Amino acid sequence: MARILDEAVSLSDSQQLVKRNIQDICSNFDAEYWREKATEDEYPHEFVDTLTEHGWMGILVPEEYGGAGMGTRETVVMMEEIAAGGGGFSAAQAVHGGVYNSVPITEYASEEMKDDLLPGVAEGKTSIQAFGLTEPNAGSNSPAMETRAERDGDEYVVNGQKIWISRVDVSDYIVLVARTTPRDEVEKRTKGISMFLVDLDDAVQQGALEMETIPKSAGELVHSYELWFDDLRVPAENLIGEEGNGFYQVLDGLNEERLVIAAECIGLGRLALERAVDYANEREVFGNPIGSNQAIQHPLAEAYARLQAAKQLTYNAADRAASDDAVDLGAQANAAKFLAADAAFQAADAAVQTHGGFGIAKEYDVERYLREARLTRLVPITQQLALNYLGEQVLGLPRSY
Structure with missing residues (x-):
């Protein structure tokens, strides 16, 4: 397969x-x-x-x-x-x-930081696994973030809260995004946001960082945290790029990363489909492999077709991103993420159904694939936000939010 x-x-x-x-x-x-x-x-x-x-x-x-x-x-x-x-x-x-x-x-x-x-x-001696963007009161509306970083001499003082920040426990540093200019003092809500490199050990030693694990039912291998910053002092030289332009720096390269997320979804879908096909060929009921039944065959074949289509789009977009061809990479990246996440979910759901009662048995793994596939429809953006981009930026429909 x-x-x-x-x-x-x-x-x-x-x-x-x-x-x-x-x-x-x-x-x-x-x-x-x-x-x-x-x-x-x-x-x-x-x-x-x-x-x-x-x-x-x-x-x-x-x-x-x-x-x-x-x-x-x-x-x-x-x-x-x-x-x-x-x-x-x-x-x-x-x-x-x-x-x-x-x-x-x-x-x-x-250049010094590089x-x-x-x-x-x-x-592999330095780990920058954590990225601190999402907040409880902002969610996908990142410009509404409330975490502040105020300049104080040769340092910035950070106060605020972040949520769903992954891999903090295996990181030496976190790339932290915070407001350096209050929202009501900027012309555009996307201005006045900056990026910082924060040494996590230093933050803990200052007593300025508190963290708490968020229990979850999918993606258990990767731990996620809620973080609170209380007068965290960050050296001014740890500012990444230009003060106030951090939001645009976050956006730069976002489409390429979204294509990589789509590829991860495709890989998950492949894995689920392989397990389902193997089981359908091996499991016999009434003297025949269950894979000979169209009720088993067709969902798996449809999942295969959808994964193929998502992979074609994802890899084509990756090729275009690396070329000089004029292309709306945002359109392709959002479409690829949308299609790949749905294809992964369909493949995982078909894999669970193929296994029947064993589909929820942990020893067959497919129940974990289904939980993970459901997660891909939420992160790093929801399917609805991907459709918002396509509706407004590609089809020219009025802004919906």
Whole structure:
């Protein structure tokens, strides 16, 4: 099944290299490994350490800083294969932040910060897994954030609250987004927001950071937290980019990252579909494999078709992102995320149905895939927000919110 799905797209030499290497790594971590991690709500340290040892956490770090210097085309392959390799969406999310949080450093940080941090990220000695954006009273409306960072001499003083911040427990630093100018003092609500690099150990030692784990029923391998900042002092040189333009820095590269999320959804869908097909071929009822029944066949075939379509769009968009072709990447990225998340959910739902009563048995894993697939329809944006973009920016319909 994996081979057939792979035929949906043709890969460049660099993409083939990534694919082979990631598949080799994933082959050392079987279903039991991921099942145990999910059962224990435990971060997959061994898996991430192996990826780190092979240099893959630095896939987007430029070569001059010791990274692989690759781009979106290679990263979609990497993250799809990680998800398809047994760990599902959680496995991909376990490393997603570590891969992508280096991008704002690369694009906007001072040369001193780049020199200090990026070689360590490429070598796996420094972890920037956490990104502090979402707030309880803002949600997807990021410009409504209330966390403040006020300049005080050579420092900024941060006060506020963040929620659903993942991987804080495995990070050395967090990229924190906060208002540096009150909302009522800026012409546009998207102005006056800035990005900072915060040393988490330093924040704890100051007594300025309190955190609490958020219990959840999906993506258990990746822990999420609610954070409170109380007079946290951040050195002024830890400002990333220009003060007041942080929101635009967050948006830059967002479409490429959204394509990678779509690839993670596709990998999860592949994994669920493979498990379902294997079970449908092996399980016999009334003397025949259940896969011979159209009631089993058709949902799996439809899931396959939808995953193929989502993969074509995702990889085509990744190719266009790396080229000089004029393209509305936002339209393709949002469409890809929407289609891939729905395709993953349909594949996982069909996998559970194929297993019958065993579909909810943890030993068969498909119930976890279904929970993760449902999560993909919520993060990093909801399906409705993806449709909002397409409706307004592509179809020219009036703004709906």
